[in-house]
Amino acid sequence: MTITHYLILSLLLFSIGVAGVLLRRNTIIVLMSLELIFNSVNISLAAFSYFLQSLNGTVFVIFNITVAAAEVAIGLAIVVSVYRSRKTVNVEELDEMRY
Amino acid sequence: MEGFPILSAIILAPLIAVVILLFVQERMIALIRTIAVVSTSISLILSFYLLFAYDKALGGYQFIEKIEWVKSLGISYHLGVDGISVAMLVLTSIVIFTGVFVSWVGIKHRIKEHYIFLLLLVAGVFGVFASLDMLFFFLFYELAVIPMYPLIGIWGSANREYATMKLTLYLSLGALFALLGLLSIYFTSGAQTGVYTFDMLAISQLSFDSGYQIKVFLPLLIGFGVLVPLAPFHSWSPIGHAAAPSAVSMLHAGVLMKLGAYGIIRAMWLVPEGAQFWMPWVAGFALINIFYGGMVAMGRKDMKFMIGYSSSSHMGYVLLGLATVNYIGVNGAVLLMFAHGIMTALAFSLIGFVYDQAHTRMMYDFSGLAKKLPFVAVAFAIMAFASSGLPGLANFVAELMVFIGAFKEYPIHAIVAVFGIIVTATYMLRSIRDVFFREPQDKWDHLKDATTFVERLPFVILIIVLMVVGFYPSILVDLINTGVVPLVDKVNASTLG
């Protein structure tokens, strides 16, 4: 197992996440895809931390998880409140910020 | 008054009044007005003191005050005046003092805010004329420009939103160019000497490479030229005058436009070779100002627009005078800045006085007002004759000096410029005939003449100043000359290789 394997895994996860963010219409799925991107980054950070024998990466992973948790909490709250007012969580229909 | 910071006091008097006004209740109108009058009369008295205390035999910069502000960047609070700036300070203090009284009569709502902005503006103008530090020069310049936006936007008349937007955009554009030029001088002089400083006195001692001077003079010329207003950047000014309330028009035409010309004078002082290179161009554009501005004024029916375009025409004479770079022409130009400032202030205060009652400024709406408003008619006629260069009033001497000066350097320009006074006379006399002469109309029976002390005071002061300077111009010319001679010598000493 070299670092390349971990990075390929990370890349795959990242690509799936990006594709999910770009292609899926449901806000919940988009949020989940975002989490995938986060975790792909976490995997590469953890991998680097292990292979470089440095704790910096690990610290960052823990930070990231914490931040992601907070972010998901806020994100989901927004989704819920949007759903309450709009009766939909389809991102295509949420275009209030259009010109 | 040895050691007393007179220049700071002149600038601070209105600023302190602004701070006090912030704590005064809106409904205490009498107190608000009193504060405005007191603060401006302090500036007035002090600037007149300067007029007499300035040592003409000594010349140069006097009453210097200097406080280090940001040492690492070479910024200091540095004030000082020469003959030219003293004349301009006196002009400003007269115009704001009378303007406060004009607003007393003309402004009926949001009085407190009006005076706050007006005093802020004038503090900026005082600051520009007294600054010897380029950064403070620019800051004060902005301070003078920005309050125009609310002043016109809130208290203005027809089309005020358009006017104030246009004016602010134009002046900001001008300020941008000027800032570019000033910063360039800052960095270039710093690179040359190793000491970065905004101090104009120090910079004026340096001599820059002529190619650089030519390059850097252009943004300064455009930047300050917009404010003059140099054709074709003039169109903000007439509509600005037209939409602004009387006191603001007075300051705008009487003083703000002079800031532009003063800026050009300062630029000539800092980069003389650049000035020498560009002056023939300035003379050419000045001619467009004079003739084209006059002809547009001729075609206008709205009195404020007419005076507005005539201002841009008269500022053309100022530019032509500066462009001559000889003693006679530049002295004439500076004296004309003063005379024109007083004359336009009178014009706008009178038109505002009539407009506030009649709610129209169209010449064809009026006739025979001299019967109903004899005082206003006489004052207006004096203004009109001053504007058309009648001897006995300040503008004549100044214009004559510009003509004489210009004839030496640019004879063709001078001929067209002299022709310009015929044009001025035609539209000025036409306005007298249309508005004040001919049969009186019943519909203007409700107009009231200026009878009370407060109503008459500004007109009387302005007329007296016009006459005193007109009868005995040496009062100012001797003073202005002390500033003009070194300037002209400096520009002429630098011959273009």
Next chain:
Amino acid sequence: MNIWALLILPLASAVIITLLTRKNKDLSSYISIGAVVACFAIVAPYILKMFGDPHMHPEEQAFIWLDIPGLMVEIGTLIDPLSIVMLTVVTFVGSLIHIYSRGYMHGEEGFSRFFACLSLFIFAMIGIVISNNFIMTFIFWELVGLASYLLIGYYYQKPSAADAAKKAFIVNRVGDFGFVLGIIVIFYATGTVNFAEVARHIAAGEVSNGTLGLASLLIFCGAVGKSAQFPLHVWLPDAMEGPTPVSALIHAATMVAAGVYMLARTGFLFAAAPAGAMEVIAYTGGITALMAALLAFGQTDIKRIIAYSTLSSLGYMVMAVGVGGTNAGMFYLMTHAFFKALLFLGAGSVIHACHTNDIWEMGKLYPKLKITAVTFILGSLAMMGIFPFSGFWSKDEVLTSAFTSGHTLLFIMGVFTAFLTAVFMTKLLIVTFFGEKRYHGHPHESPSLMTIPLIILSIFAVIAGVVGIPGVEPSFGDFMPSFGEGHGEHHFNYFVAVTSTIAVFIGIFVGWLIYSKKAIDNKQLAANWSGLYAALVNRFYIDHFYDTVLVKGIYNQIARISNYIEVYIIINFIINGSAYLTRQTGKALRLTISGQLQHYALAMVGGVLVIMMMYVIL
């Protein structure tokens, strides 16, 4: 007495009346009259001194008014015989007219304003006369223009008066355009504006001929405006909108003659100028004289007829200066001041009685207005130039100058003008005072306040020629040489005197034939020459030409085109156009804001990919 009082007294009078005594009409008029009479009292000793010593040394006093490096301007006084003669005319005729005005203007609303303006005028006029330099002359030159403007526009509620005032000022400004440039040319040629200094530089031959010619023609432009010479004569007839004493004082006796005075004062310039420049001046005068005499026939307004005769006289004076007879011109100026002021005041008295200006609504006034009529007739005879009235001597002097200097054409024009003058003055006398009664109401003689000045003036109109009679010492010509130019001697030429006298008598005879004997029907005459008659009534269409072609056709069109450029090209196209462009660009870019979250994300990813590609490729 201090000479400066000549300036201070009238100015003080104008200021005091304006500021303090406006409400008290009588006091105002007394102050004004007092000021001008006091001025005359100051001048009187100088007159005596001048008669005692015709070659008196010029007295000059000055203080510095403006002093910057390269330009020094003084306000100064120059008292020499030339200025004393002119001062006498101004203060003496001025005093009489002030007194007359008190009667004439009685009951007018702006009585005090009138006297304030008169005092202002006297101040400015004296300023021109005693000035010792070009710039001071120009300053007061403009100020008399102001006084003239204010007095022409005295009845400002009348649109015609308002227009006439404006026209007078602006037409004068056109002349001043040249005057200013002329002063500047002289300043750069000699480095000074002081008369004596300039004369010295010119005499020393420091100024080239071309410059002199240019300067003298430019200076002459000022005189063309002020003395209403062709082609700037159009303002003077319209100026008759002012009250009659104003016409007498300003537009006949003094201000319009200031142009001639100025030519005499700057005679050193014209004496040295190339002949071509002098020819221009002489012919301008000759043409004005002839044209104005013709135009007088087209008028029915008594004041306008006299106004055209004034134009004609001014043409005479300018012609005299142009042919080198400065003293003849000044002599004519002095006699003209007396008889023309008399004629105007007489006309005022008639108007006062009849309440009309139209001579065809007068007629047979002689029995009603004896004093006025007699003095008027004396004035007319002087004006026609009949021996031995003052006009004879002065006109003869002018014609002799033209004749002896070899300007035969000008001489013929002058004689023909004298003939025409005789015809229309005869017409004026007959139609106004004799013939059948056409007036309405009951005209009666004016009060003594008005008739006494008439009588005094008529005496001078008769005898003022004495100083010009050959052989009488000291003669007028002795007063004139100043700055050393020498047209001193009086010429008397029997051929000239006889020719002009014959012409005048033929003129009177023709006038009598047409208007009294009715041997020639004047209506028939007008019908036969309808083209010419229409041209006369319409003032040769010169006013018309100025109005429609120059003002409406060119000047106003330039103003309109400038406004068009300003509004449509600069404001609407360039400025509002650039604002529009900015706004439209913003609108176009706004379309990229779709509101679709995923579009933004896609753009971001796309951007990242592009950057990566660039990184890989480069």
